[in-house]
Amino acid sequence: MISEELMPALQGIVPAWIVTTSDDNVPNCTCISQVYPVDENHVALSNQFFSKTFRNLQSNPHAVVQVIHPADIGMWLLEIEHVRTESDGPLFDEMDMQLAAIASMSNMEDVFKLQSAYVFKVHSVTQLSEALHPAATL
């Protein structure tokens, strides 16, 4: 499901977005630094400041994430479901290292601190090709 074509959009170069929903059905949109490929059917998101997102995922594990390919601004939507949270171990360490690199690129070294890795099952991946004009038409 997570193709090679999608991988550059998961490098954290362009910030991603996540939308979750609360128990009383109020959406919450927030920017995320890191959507990390775990395997072909799972991604992990860095939990840095996710107070409302975290609360929402406790009662409703469904979320949607948008990522952007850094080279051509191609947009992708991932429908995902929270399955577990990791606060240590190899995945956490790998994400911690990548987040440090992302923080360095954006001068946010003192701000971006990984608290935990939220692991999600990916239900669908959709490329939003129609959201961009073909390059040749500009």
Place this chain on the structure above:
Amino acid sequence: MPELDLSSFPEALALFDGPISMVLGSSNVQKRPHFARAQGVRRGEAADEIVVLVPDIMAAPIVHDVQENPNLATTLSHIANFETRQFVGVCTGIAPAGAADLALCDTMLERSSEAVAMFFGEEGANNWKRMVTRPAQAVHIQVCDIYDQTPGDRAGAKLV
């Protein structure tokens, strides 16, 4: 007389001028969230109203969801300094965007492209300009809550 007057939040309204990245989130009756990238935002007629401009190509799930559940959230993030605010409220109407709103989308896209150029160069900016802005829907939202979502200690703080 509405309870909330957006004029009391000049730092949030300053984001309306861009350069920003902005999204609109909705949720259907099964509590499944949906996402749309917005291309413009402005004050509405009421003191507590904003109007979010969403290209038709992205708007279908939002238009469907608000028929079942009027709750919406829109988040604006400054591309250069990451200052971020989320506005949460209820949809009070959706209509095709008029000429002035479509022109606003084009202006906002131009501003955000200039900011993108600082990070990704001219090629990145040109790619950013490829985002489709029209036709679009004007989504009217009566704002109930505003959150500071700038990365840092105050991320998630409720302002009202």
